[in-house]
Amino acid sequence: MPAPGQRVAVIGGGIAGLTAALAVSRAAPAGTHLTVLEASSELGGKLHTSDFAGLPVEEGAEAFLVRRPEALTLARDVGLGSDLVGPATLAAWVWSRGRLRPLPPRTVLGVPTDVRTLDGVVSPRGRARALADLLLPRTQLGTDVAVGRYVAARLGPEIVDRLVDPLLGGVYAGRAADLSMAVAVPDLMRAVRRDRSLLRAARAAHRPPQNGPVFQTVAGGLARLVAAVAEASSAEVRTNAVVRELRRTPSGWRLVVGSAAAPEVVLVDGVVLAVPAAPAARLLAPDVPRAAAELAAVDYASVAVVTLAYPSAAPVAGSGLLVPAVEGRLVKAVTFASAKWPHLAADSGLHILRCSIGRHGETADLQRDDPELARAAAEEVASLTGQRGWPVATRVTRWGGGLPQYAVGHLDRVARIRAAAALQPRLAVAGAAYDGIGIPACIASGERAGQQVAAALSAAQSA
Numbered sequence: 001m002p003a004p005g006q007r008v009a010v011i012g013g014g015i016a017g018l019t020a021a022l023a024v025s026r027a028a029p030a031g032t033h034l035t036v037l038e039a040s041s042e043l044g045g046k047l048h049t050s051d052f053a054g055l056p057v058e059e060g061a062e063a064f065l066v067r068r069p070e071a072l073t074l075a076r077d078v079g080l081g082s083d084l085v086g087p088a089t090l091a092a093w094v095w096s097r098g099r100l101r102p103l104p105p106r107t108v109l110g111v112p113t114d115v116r117t118l119d120g121v122v123s124p125r126g127r128a129r130a131l132a133d134l135l136l137p138r139t140q141l142g143t144d145v146a147v148g149r150y151v152a153a154r155l156g157p158e159i160v161d162r163l164v165d166p167l168l169g170g171v172y173a174g175r176a177a178d179l180s181m182a183v184a185v186p187d188l189m190r191a192v193r194r195d196r197s198l199l200r201a202a203r204a205a206h207r208p209p210q211n212g213p214v215f216q217t218v219a220g221g222l223a224r225l226v227a228a229v230a231e232a233s234s235a236e237v238r239t240n241a242v243v244r245e246l247r248r249t250p251s252g253w254r255l256v257v258g259s260a261a262a263p264e265v266v267l268v269d270g271v272v273l274a275v276p277a278a279p280a281a282r283l284l285a286p287d288v289p290r291a292a293a294e295l296a297a298v299d300y301a302s303v304a305v306v307t308l309a310y311p312s313a314a315p316v317a318g319s320g321l322l323v324p325a326v327e328g329r330l331v332k333a334v335t336f337a338s339a340k341w342p343h344l345a346a347d348s349g350l351h352i353l354r355c356s357i358g359r360h361g362e363t364a365d366l367q368r369d370d371p372e373l374a375r376a377a378a379e380e381v382a383s384l385t386g387q388r389g390w391p392v393a394t395r396v397t398r399w400g401g402g403l404p405q406y407a408v409g410h411l412d413r414v415a416r417i418r419a420a421a422a423l424q425p426r427l428a429v430a431g432a433a434y435d436g437i438g439i440p441a442c443i444a445s446g447e448r449a450g451q452q453v454a455a456a457l458s459a460a461q462s463a
Protein backbone atom coordinates (compact mmCIF):
# COMPACT_ATOMS: atom_id res chain seq x y z
CA MET A 1 0.00 0.00 0.00
CA PRO A 2 1.43 3.44 -0.89
CA ALA A 3 2.62 5.53 2.04
CA PRO A 4 2.06 9.30 2.31
CA GLY A 5 4.36 11.22 -0.03
CA GLN A 6 3.53 8.98 -2.94
CA ARG A 7 5.22 9.13 -6.31
CA VAL A 8 3.60 9.14 -9.73
CA ALA A 9 5.38 8.93 -13.07
CA VAL A 10 3.80 10.08 -16.31
CA ILE A 11 5.63 8.39 -19.17
CA GLY A 12 5.46 10.53 -22.32
CA GLY A 13 5.40 14.33 -22.45
CA GLY A 14 2.95 14.83 -25.34
CA ILE A 15 -0.32 16.67 -24.79
CA ALA A 16 -1.98 13.52 -23.36
CA GLY A 17 0.79 12.95 -20.82
CA LEU A 18 0.94 16.61 -19.79
CA THR A 19 -2.83 16.78 -19.34
CA ALA A 20 -2.63 13.60 -17.26
CA ALA A 21 0.07 15.25 -15.13
CA LEU A 22 -2.17 18.28 -14.59
CA ALA A 23 -5.08 16.02 -13.58
CA VAL A 24 -2.88 14.07 -11.15
CA SER A 25 -1.55 17.29 -9.63
CA ARG A 26 -5.10 18.47 -8.97
CA ALA A 27 -6.67 15.26 -7.73
CA ALA A 28 -3.91 13.24 -6.04
CA PRO A 29 -3.42 13.33 -2.28
CA ALA A 30 -1.39 16.31 -1.04
CA GLY A 31 2.35 15.69 -1.08
CA THR A 32 2.28 13.41 -4.13
CA HIS A 33 5.50 13.76 -6.10
CA LEU A 34 4.88 13.86 -9.83
CA THR A 35 7.46 13.35 -12.59
CA VAL A 36 6.98 13.55 -16.37
CA LEU A 37 9.52 11.39 -18.20
CA GLU A 38 9.92 12.39 -21.84
CA ALA A 39 12.23 10.48 -24.18
CA SER A 40 13.05 13.36 -26.53
CA SER A 41 14.77 16.64 -25.77
CA GLU A 42 11.50 18.63 -25.73
CA LEU A 43 7.98 18.31 -24.41
CA GLY A 44 4.97 18.33 -26.73
CA GLY A 45 5.32 15.26 -28.97
CA LYS A 46 3.26 16.00 -32.10
CA LEU A 47 2.69 19.55 -30.87
CA HIS A 48 5.89 21.21 -31.95
CA THR A 49 6.21 24.86 -32.95
CA SER A 50 9.50 26.21 -34.21
CA ASP A 51 10.83 29.24 -35.98
CA PHE A 52 10.57 29.14 -39.76
CA ALA A 53 11.36 32.22 -41.84
CA GLY A 54 10.99 34.28 -38.66
CA LEU A 55 7.52 32.93 -37.80
CA PRO A 56 6.31 30.40 -35.21
CA VAL A 57 5.22 27.68 -37.64
CA GLU A 58 3.89 24.30 -36.51
CA GLU A 59 5.86 21.20 -37.48
CA GLY A 60 3.04 18.87 -36.42
CA ALA A 61 -0.53 19.66 -35.38
CA GLU A 62 -1.68 23.19 -36.22
CA ALA A 63 -5.08 23.61 -34.55
CA PHE A 64 -7.83 21.91 -32.56
CA LEU A 65 -11.53 21.43 -33.12
CA VAL A 66 -13.62 23.54 -30.78
CA ARG A 67 -16.81 21.49 -31.19
CA ARG A 68 -15.36 19.16 -28.56
CA PRO A 69 -14.72 21.30 -25.50
CA GLU A 70 -11.55 19.74 -24.02
CA ALA A 71 -8.79 21.68 -25.81
CA LEU A 72 -10.58 25.00 -25.51
CA THR A 73 -11.25 24.41 -21.82
CA LEU A 74 -7.65 23.37 -21.15
CA ALA A 75 -6.22 26.38 -23.00
CA ARG A 76 -8.45 28.73 -20.98
CA ASP A 77 -7.64 26.86 -17.78
CA VAL A 78 -3.88 27.41 -18.20
CA GLY A 79 -4.28 31.11 -18.99
CA LEU A 80 -4.24 31.14 -22.80
CA GLY A 81 -7.91 32.03 -23.31
CA SER A 82 -7.16 35.47 -24.72
CA ASP A 83 -4.46 34.10 -27.06
CA LEU A 84 -6.73 31.76 -28.98
CA VAL A 85 -7.20 32.57 -32.64
CA GLY A 86 -9.47 31.21 -35.36
CA PRO A 87 -8.65 30.85 -39.05
CA ALA A 88 -9.07 33.94 -41.22
CA THR A 89 -10.71 31.80 -43.90
CA LEU A 90 -12.16 28.31 -44.15
CA ALA A 91 -12.75 28.19 -47.89
CA ALA A 92 -11.00 25.07 -49.16
CA TRP A 93 -10.40 23.27 -52.41
CA VAL A 94 -10.11 19.76 -53.70
CA TRP A 95 -8.05 18.85 -56.74
CA SER A 96 -10.37 16.58 -58.67
CA ARG A 97 -10.75 15.52 -62.26
CA GLY A 98 -8.02 17.77 -63.58
CA ARG A 99 -8.51 20.99 -61.64
CA LEU A 100 -9.12 22.70 -58.31
CA ARG A 101 -12.77 22.79 -57.30
CA PRO A 102 -14.41 24.21 -54.19
CA LEU A 103 -14.65 21.55 -51.48
CA PRO A 104 -18.35 20.71 -51.28
CA PRO A 105 -19.95 22.30 -48.21
CA ARG A 106 -22.00 20.53 -45.53
CA THR A 107 -20.35 17.10 -45.63
CA VAL A 108 -19.73 14.76 -42.70
CA LEU A 109 -16.03 14.03 -43.20
CA GLY A 110 -16.65 13.94 -46.94
CA VAL A 111 -20.01 12.14 -46.85
CA PRO A 112 -22.35 14.53 -48.67
CA THR A 113 -25.63 15.73 -47.25
CA ASP A 114 -26.75 17.00 -50.67
CA VAL A 115 -25.58 15.53 -53.99
CA ARG A 116 -26.19 18.85 -55.74
CA THR A 117 -23.03 20.16 -54.06
CA LEU A 118 -20.87 17.53 -55.77
CA ASP A 119 -20.91 18.92 -59.29
CA GLY A 120 -17.52 18.73 -60.91
CA VAL A 121 -15.82 17.03 -57.98
CA VAL A 122 -17.43 13.74 -59.03
CA SER A 123 -18.63 12.81 -62.50
CA PRO A 124 -22.35 13.01 -63.45
CA ARG A 125 -22.33 9.22 -63.30
CA GLY A 126 -20.84 9.26 -59.78
CA ARG A 127 -23.52 11.74 -58.71
CA ALA A 128 -26.29 9.58 -60.13
CA ARG A 129 -24.82 6.52 -58.39
CA ALA A 130 -24.87 8.40 -55.06
CA LEU A 131 -28.60 9.03 -55.44
CA ALA A 132 -29.20 5.27 -55.63
CA ASP A 133 -28.64 5.32 -51.87
CA LEU A 134 -32.21 6.55 -51.43
CA LEU A 135 -33.56 3.36 -53.01
CA LEU A 136 -31.09 0.68 -51.92
CA PRO A 137 -32.08 -1.74 -49.16
CA ARG A 138 -30.32 -1.47 -45.80
CA THR A 139 -26.57 -2.28 -45.81
CA GLN A 140 -25.37 -4.59 -43.03
CA LEU A 141 -23.33 -2.71 -40.44
CA GLY A 142 -22.41 -5.10 -37.61
CA THR A 143 -20.77 -3.51 -34.58
CA ASP A 144 -18.28 -1.66 -36.78
CA VAL A 145 -17.45 -1.33 -40.45
CA ALA A 146 -14.72 0.25 -42.60
CA VAL A 147 -15.85 3.76 -43.58
CA GLY A 148 -14.84 3.28 -47.20
CA ARG A 149 -16.61 -0.03 -47.57
CA TYR A 150 -19.87 1.26 -46.16
CA VAL A 151 -19.86 4.53 -48.09
CA ALA A 152 -18.95 2.76 -51.34
CA ALA A 153 -21.83 0.32 -50.83
CA ARG A 154 -24.30 3.16 -50.29
CA LEU A 155 -23.03 6.02 -52.49
CA GLY A 156 -20.58 4.36 -54.89
CA PRO A 157 -16.76 4.30 -55.04
CA GLU A 158 -16.35 7.75 -56.57
CA ILE A 159 -17.62 9.51 -53.45
CA VAL A 160 -15.11 7.51 -51.40
CA ASP A 161 -12.19 8.20 -53.74
CA ARG A 162 -12.82 11.90 -54.33
CA LEU A 163 -14.23 13.09 -50.99
CA VAL A 164 -14.20 10.68 -48.06
CA ASP A 165 -10.72 9.30 -48.64
CA PRO A 166 -8.99 12.71 -48.97
CA LEU A 167 -10.78 14.11 -45.91
CA LEU A 168 -9.96 11.06 -43.79
CA GLY A 169 -6.45 11.03 -45.25
CA GLY A 170 -6.02 14.63 -44.11
CA VAL A 171 -6.80 13.67 -40.51
CA TYR A 172 -5.51 10.10 -40.14
CA ALA A 173 -3.19 9.66 -43.13
CA GLY A 174 -5.24 6.49 -43.42
CA ARG A 175 -7.26 5.03 -46.25
CA ALA A 176 -11.04 5.04 -45.96
CA ALA A 177 -11.05 1.36 -46.96
CA ASP A 178 -9.43 0.41 -43.64
CA LEU A 179 -10.62 2.94 -41.05
CA SER A 180 -13.20 2.16 -38.39
CA MET A 181 -16.43 4.07 -38.91
CA ALA A 182 -17.28 3.79 -35.20
CA VAL A 183 -14.15 5.82 -34.27
CA ALA A 184 -13.65 8.04 -37.32
CA VAL A 185 -17.25 9.25 -37.75
CA PRO A 186 -19.16 8.17 -34.63
CA ASP A 187 -22.06 10.59 -35.22
CA LEU A 188 -22.61 9.13 -38.67
CA MET A 189 -22.37 5.58 -37.33
CA ARG A 190 -25.16 6.35 -34.88
CA ALA A 191 -27.26 8.01 -37.59
CA VAL A 192 -26.97 5.12 -40.08
CA ARG A 193 -28.24 2.73 -37.42
CA ARG A 194 -31.46 4.75 -37.47
CA ASP A 195 -31.81 5.43 -41.21
CA ARG A 196 -30.96 3.02 -44.02
CA SER A 197 -30.14 5.96 -46.35
CA LEU A 198 -26.63 7.34 -45.83
CA LEU A 199 -27.53 10.67 -47.45
CA ARG A 200 -30.37 11.17 -44.98
CA ALA A 201 -28.21 9.93 -42.08
CA ALA A 202 -25.47 12.40 -43.06
CA ARG A 203 -28.07 15.19 -43.03
CA ALA A 204 -29.10 14.14 -39.52
CA ALA A 205 -25.48 13.86 -38.31
CA HIS A 206 -24.31 17.11 -39.88
CA ARG A 207 -23.90 19.88 -37.39
CA PRO A 208 -24.51 23.30 -38.90
CA PRO A 209 -21.69 25.80 -38.46
CA GLN A 210 -21.77 27.27 -35.00
CA ASN A 211 -21.15 30.87 -34.13
CA GLY A 212 -17.41 31.34 -34.15
CA PRO A 213 -14.64 29.30 -35.69
CA VAL A 214 -14.66 25.51 -36.06
CA PHE A 215 -10.92 25.35 -35.31
CA GLN A 216 -8.72 27.41 -33.06
CA THR A 217 -5.06 27.57 -32.24
CA VAL A 218 -2.79 29.54 -29.96
CA ALA A 219 -1.24 32.70 -31.41
CA GLY A 220 2.48 32.03 -31.27
CA GLY A 221 1.97 28.30 -31.62
CA LEU A 222 0.76 25.21 -29.79
CA ALA A 223 4.13 24.94 -28.03
CA ARG A 224 2.75 27.65 -25.75
CA LEU A 225 -0.08 25.33 -24.73
CA VAL A 226 2.44 22.57 -24.04
CA ALA A 227 4.56 24.86 -21.86
CA ALA A 228 1.57 26.28 -20.00
CA VAL A 229 0.09 22.85 -19.19
CA ALA A 230 3.48 21.56 -18.02
CA GLU A 231 3.92 24.59 -15.78
CA ALA A 232 0.39 24.38 -14.36
CA SER A 233 0.98 20.72 -13.41
CA SER A 234 4.02 21.69 -11.25
CA ALA A 235 5.45 18.31 -12.20
CA GLU A 236 9.14 17.64 -12.24
CA VAL A 237 9.84 17.44 -15.97
CA ARG A 238 12.67 15.28 -17.20
CA THR A 239 13.49 15.36 -20.92
CA ASN A 240 15.95 12.98 -22.63
CA ALA A 241 14.54 10.43 -20.19
CA VAL A 242 13.53 7.40 -22.23
CA VAL A 243 11.73 4.80 -20.14
CA ARG A 244 13.15 1.42 -21.12
CA GLU A 245 11.43 -0.88 -18.65
CA LEU A 246 8.26 -0.90 -16.59
CA ARG A 247 7.86 -3.70 -14.01
CA ARG A 248 5.47 -4.41 -11.17
CA THR A 249 6.83 -4.42 -7.61
CA PRO A 250 4.93 -5.55 -4.50
CA SER A 251 3.98 -1.93 -3.78
CA GLY A 252 3.96 -0.19 -7.18
CA TRP A 253 6.14 0.12 -10.25
CA ARG A 254 9.82 0.01 -11.08
CA LEU A 255 10.98 2.02 -14.09
CA VAL A 256 14.33 1.82 -15.79
CA VAL A 257 15.13 5.20 -17.32
CA GLY A 258 17.97 6.37 -19.56
CA SER A 259 20.53 4.70 -21.76
CA ALA A 260 21.56 1.05 -21.52
CA ALA A 261 25.01 2.28 -20.54
CA ALA A 262 23.75 4.40 -17.63
CA PRO A 263 20.37 3.04 -16.54
CA GLU A 264 18.58 4.65 -13.60
CA VAL A 265 15.95 2.90 -11.52
CA VAL A 266 12.91 4.98 -10.52
CA LEU A 267 10.39 3.54 -8.05
CA VAL A 268 6.84 4.94 -8.11
CA ASP A 269 3.40 4.13 -6.73
CA GLY A 270 1.39 5.03 -9.84
CA VAL A 271 1.99 5.32 -13.58
CA VAL A 272 0.25 7.04 -16.48
CA LEU A 273 1.54 5.54 -19.70
CA ALA A 274 1.03 8.19 -22.40
CA VAL A 275 3.22 7.01 -25.26
CA PRO A 276 2.30 5.69 -28.74
CA ALA A 277 1.17 2.07 -29.05
CA ALA A 278 4.53 0.49 -30.00
CA PRO A 279 6.51 1.75 -26.97
CA ALA A 280 3.45 1.16 -24.75
CA ALA A 281 3.36 -2.46 -25.95
CA ARG A 282 7.06 -2.93 -25.23
CA LEU A 283 6.76 -1.48 -21.72
CA LEU A 284 3.64 -3.47 -20.82
CA ALA A 285 4.79 -6.79 -22.30
CA PRO A 286 6.31 -8.32 -19.15
CA ASP A 287 3.48 -7.62 -16.68
CA VAL A 288 0.40 -6.74 -18.74
CA PRO A 289 0.89 -9.02 -21.76
CA ARG A 290 -2.75 -8.97 -22.86
CA ALA A 291 -2.76 -5.19 -23.19
CA ALA A 292 0.67 -5.33 -24.84
CA ALA A 293 -0.52 -7.79 -27.49
CA GLU A 294 -3.52 -5.59 -28.33
CA LEU A 295 -1.34 -2.46 -28.52
CA ALA A 296 1.21 -4.21 -30.74
CA ALA A 297 -1.59 -4.75 -33.27
CA VAL A 298 -2.31 -1.00 -33.66
CA ASP A 299 -0.74 0.08 -36.93
CA TYR A 300 0.69 3.57 -37.59
CA ALA A 301 1.12 5.73 -40.68
CA SER A 302 4.26 7.75 -41.33
CA VAL A 303 3.92 11.27 -42.67
CA ALA A 304 6.05 14.28 -43.53
CA VAL A 305 5.22 17.97 -43.42
CA VAL A 306 7.08 20.08 -45.96
CA THR A 307 6.95 23.78 -45.13
CA LEU A 308 7.68 26.28 -47.87
CA ALA A 309 8.08 30.08 -47.78
CA TYR A 310 7.30 32.09 -50.92
CA PRO A 311 7.82 35.78 -51.55
CA SER A 312 4.32 36.07 -53.00
CA ALA A 313 0.90 34.76 -51.96
CA ALA A 314 -0.61 31.60 -53.41
CA PRO A 315 -2.66 32.58 -56.47
CA VAL A 316 -5.59 30.69 -54.94
CA ALA A 317 -7.56 32.21 -52.06
CA GLY A 318 -8.62 30.15 -49.06
CA SER A 319 -7.16 27.98 -46.33
CA GLY A 320 -5.83 25.13 -48.44
CA LEU A 321 -6.53 22.18 -50.67
CA LEU A 322 -6.86 18.40 -50.61
CA VAL A 323 -5.65 15.95 -53.23
CA PRO A 324 -7.38 12.55 -53.50
CA ALA A 325 -5.05 9.54 -53.67
CA VAL A 326 -6.63 8.53 -57.01
CA GLU A 327 -5.04 11.62 -58.57
CA GLY A 328 -1.64 9.92 -58.09
CA ARG A 329 0.12 12.97 -56.66
CA LEU A 330 2.85 13.18 -54.02
CA VAL A 331 1.15 15.83 -51.90
CA LYS A 332 -2.13 14.92 -50.20
CA ALA A 333 -2.93 18.35 -48.75
CA VAL A 334 -1.61 21.90 -48.77
CA THR A 335 -2.40 24.46 -46.08
CA PHE A 336 -2.01 28.11 -47.05
CA ALA A 337 -0.77 28.83 -43.53
CA SER A 338 -0.19 32.59 -43.87
CA ALA A 339 -3.65 33.10 -45.38
CA LYS A 340 -5.30 30.82 -42.83
CA TRP A 341 -3.71 32.02 -39.58
CA PRO A 342 -3.43 35.76 -38.85
CA HIS A 343 -0.31 35.26 -36.72
CA LEU A 344 1.48 33.69 -39.69
CA ALA A 345 0.88 36.63 -42.02
CA ALA A 346 4.41 38.00 -42.05
CA ASP A 347 5.35 41.70 -42.16
CA SER A 348 8.09 40.59 -44.53
CA GLY A 349 5.43 39.61 -47.08
CA LEU A 350 6.58 35.99 -47.04
CA HIS A 351 3.82 33.40 -47.46
CA ILE A 352 4.06 30.08 -45.70
CA LEU A 353 2.55 26.88 -47.11
CA ARG A 354 2.50 23.49 -45.40
CA CYS A 355 2.34 20.36 -47.57
CA SER A 356 1.34 16.97 -46.11
CA ILE A 357 2.87 13.89 -47.61
CA GLY A 358 2.38 10.21 -46.78
CA ARG A 359 -0.48 7.77 -46.58
CA HIS A 360 -0.78 4.60 -44.58
CA GLY A 361 1.10 1.75 -46.23
CA GLU A 362 2.74 4.00 -48.83
CA THR A 363 6.24 4.85 -47.69
CA ALA A 364 8.16 5.03 -51.00
CA ASP A 365 7.74 8.82 -51.29
CA LEU A 366 9.07 9.31 -47.78
CA GLN A 367 12.31 7.54 -48.69
CA ARG A 368 13.47 10.63 -50.61
CA ASP A 369 15.98 12.83 -48.83
CA ASP A 370 14.94 16.24 -47.48
CA PRO A 371 16.06 18.45 -50.41
CA GLU A 372 14.48 16.09 -52.92
CA LEU A 373 11.20 15.91 -50.97
CA ALA A 374 11.08 19.72 -50.65
CA ARG A 375 11.80 20.16 -54.36
CA ALA A 376 9.09 17.66 -55.34
CA ALA A 377 6.58 19.32 -52.99
CA ALA A 378 7.35 22.77 -54.45
CA GLU A 379 6.89 21.42 -57.98
CA GLU A 380 3.48 20.04 -57.03
CA VAL A 381 2.44 23.28 -55.36
CA ALA A 382 3.28 25.06 -58.62
CA SER A 383 1.24 22.63 -60.68
CA LEU A 384 -1.73 22.47 -58.26
CA THR A 385 -2.05 26.20 -57.52
CA GLY A 386 -0.16 28.01 -60.28
CA GLN A 387 2.23 29.36 -57.63
CA ARG A 388 5.07 31.15 -59.38
CA GLY A 389 8.70 31.26 -58.37
CA TRP A 390 10.66 29.02 -56.08
CA PRO A 391 10.41 28.91 -52.26
CA VAL A 392 13.01 31.02 -50.49
CA ALA A 393 13.05 28.67 -47.50
CA THR A 394 12.07 25.02 -47.03
CA ARG A 395 11.78 22.68 -44.05
CA VAL A 396 11.02 18.97 -43.92
CA THR A 397 9.59 17.46 -40.72
CA ARG A 398 9.21 13.71 -40.60
CA TRP A 399 6.79 11.92 -38.32
CA GLY A 400 7.77 8.26 -38.66
CA GLY A 401 4.91 6.18 -37.27
CA GLY A 402 3.16 9.44 -36.43
CA LEU A 403 -0.52 8.62 -36.74
CA PRO A 404 -2.36 5.59 -35.32
CA GLN A 405 -4.71 3.77 -37.67
CA TYR A 406 -8.02 2.81 -36.15
CA ALA A 407 -8.92 -0.50 -37.77
CA VAL A 408 -12.43 -1.90 -37.70
CA GLY A 409 -13.10 -3.07 -34.12
CA HIS A 410 -10.70 -0.53 -32.58
CA LEU A 411 -13.12 0.48 -29.81
CA ASP A 412 -13.39 -3.14 -28.64
CA ARG A 413 -9.61 -3.42 -28.69
CA VAL A 414 -9.29 -0.29 -26.54
CA ALA A 415 -11.85 -1.68 -24.08
CA ARG A 416 -9.74 -4.86 -23.76
CA ILE A 417 -6.55 -2.81 -23.22
CA ARG A 418 -8.20 -0.70 -20.52
CA ALA A 419 -9.69 -3.77 -18.84
CA ALA A 420 -6.24 -5.41 -18.67
CA ALA A 421 -4.65 -2.20 -17.33
CA ALA A 422 -7.40 -1.81 -14.72
CA LEU A 423 -6.35 -5.12 -13.13
CA GLN A 424 -3.00 -3.54 -12.29
CA PRO A 425 -2.52 -1.23 -9.35
CA ARG A 426 -2.56 2.49 -10.15
CA LEU A 427 -1.86 2.15 -13.88
CA ALA A 428 -3.70 4.02 -16.65
CA VAL A 429 -3.06 4.55 -20.34
CA ALA A 430 -3.62 7.67 -22.43
CA GLY A 431 -2.92 9.16 -25.83
CA ALA A 432 -3.75 9.09 -29.50
CA ALA A 433 -3.69 5.29 -29.70
CA TYR A 434 -6.99 4.98 -27.83
CA ASP A 435 -10.09 7.13 -28.27
CA GLY A 436 -9.28 9.65 -30.97
CA ILE A 437 -6.35 11.14 -32.81
CA GLY A 438 -7.28 14.82 -32.45
CA ILE A 439 -5.92 17.05 -29.72
CA PRO A 440 -9.25 17.27 -27.80
CA ALA A 441 -9.56 13.46 -27.69
CA CYS A 442 -5.94 13.11 -26.51
CA ILE A 443 -6.58 15.70 -23.80
CA ALA A 444 -9.72 13.83 -22.72
CA SER A 445 -7.82 10.55 -22.47
CA GLY A 446 -5.03 12.23 -20.47
CA GLU A 447 -7.53 13.75 -18.05
CA ARG A 448 -9.28 10.44 -17.58
CA ALA A 449 -6.02 8.55 -16.98
CA GLY A 450 -4.68 11.17 -14.57
CA GLN A 451 -7.91 11.20 -12.59
CA GLN A 452 -7.96 7.39 -12.44
CA VAL A 453 -4.45 7.13 -11.04
CA ALA A 454 -5.09 9.97 -8.58
CA ALA A 455 -8.31 8.33 -7.37
CA ALA A 456 -6.56 4.97 -6.99
CA LEU A 457 -3.80 6.63 -4.93
CA SER A 458 -6.36 8.31 -2.67
CA ALA A 459 -8.26 5.04 -2.26
CA ALA A 460 -5.08 3.10 -1.48
CA GLN A 461 -3.98 5.70 1.06
CA SER A 462 -7.27 5.73 2.93
CA ALA A 463 -7.66 1.91 2.84
Ligand SMILES: Cc1cc2nc3c(=O)[nH]c(=O)nc-3n(C[C@H](O)[C@H](O)[C@H](O)COP(=O)(O)OP(=O)(O)OC[C@H]3O[C@@H](n4cnc5c(N)ncnc54)[C@H](O)[C@@H]3O)c2cc1C
Pocket: 011, 012, 013, 014, 015, 016, 017, 037, 038, 039, 040, 043, 044, 045, 046, 047, 059, 060, 061, 062, 063, 064, 065, 241, 242, 243, 244, 274, 275, 276, 279, 303, 305, 399, 402, 403, 430, 431, 432, 433, 436, 437, 438, 439, 440, 442
Ligand atom coordinates in the same frame (compact mmCIF):
# COMPACT_ATOMS: atom_id res chain seq x y z
C1 LIG B 1 1.75 15.96 -38.85
C2 LIG B 1 0.61 15.89 -37.87
C3 LIG B 1 -0.38 16.85 -37.92
C4 LIG B 1 -1.45 16.81 -37.02
N1 LIG B 1 -2.39 17.80 -37.06
C5 LIG B 1 -3.35 17.83 -36.13
C6 LIG B 1 -4.20 18.96 -36.03
O1 LIG B 1 -4.06 19.94 -36.76
N2 LIG B 1 -5.18 18.93 -35.09
C7 LIG B 1 -5.32 17.87 -34.22
O2 LIG B 1 -6.23 17.90 -33.38
N3 LIG B 1 -4.48 16.81 -34.26
C8 LIG B 1 -3.49 16.78 -35.17
N4 LIG B 1 -2.62 15.73 -35.19
C9 LIG B 1 -2.77 14.65 -34.21
C10 LIG B 1 -2.31 15.07 -32.82
O3 LIG B 1 -1.30 16.02 -32.90
C11 LIG B 1 -1.76 13.87 -32.04
O4 LIG B 1 -2.65 12.77 -32.14
C12 LIG B 1 -1.54 14.21 -30.57
O5 LIG B 1 -0.77 15.38 -30.42
C13 LIG B 1 -0.89 13.03 -29.88
O6 LIG B 1 -0.63 13.35 -28.53
P1 LIG B 1 -0.10 12.24 -27.53
O7 LIG B 1 0.25 12.90 -26.27
O8 LIG B 1 -1.05 11.10 -27.49
O9 LIG B 1 1.18 11.60 -28.23
P2 LIG B 1 2.56 12.22 -28.70
O10 LIG B 1 2.41 13.63 -29.09
O11 LIG B 1 3.08 11.24 -29.67
O12 LIG B 1 3.44 12.19 -27.37
C14 LIG B 1 3.98 10.99 -26.86
C15 LIG B 1 5.33 11.32 -26.24
O13 LIG B 1 5.85 10.14 -25.66
C16 LIG B 1 7.25 10.16 -25.82
N5 LIG B 1 7.76 8.79 -25.64
C17 LIG B 1 7.64 7.74 -26.51
N6 LIG B 1 8.23 6.65 -25.96
C18 LIG B 1 8.72 7.01 -24.75
C19 LIG B 1 9.41 6.33 -23.72
N7 LIG B 1 9.74 5.03 -23.83
N8 LIG B 1 9.78 7.01 -22.60
C20 LIG B 1 9.45 8.32 -22.47
N9 LIG B 1 8.78 9.02 -23.41
C21 LIG B 1 8.42 8.37 -24.54
C22 LIG B 1 7.45 10.72 -27.21
O14 LIG B 1 8.76 11.24 -27.37
C23 LIG B 1 6.37 11.80 -27.26
O15 LIG B 1 6.85 13.06 -26.88
C24 LIG B 1 -1.52 15.76 -36.06
C25 LIG B 1 -0.52 14.78 -36.01
C26 LIG B 1 0.54 14.84 -36.90
C27 LIG B 1 1.63 13.79 -36.83
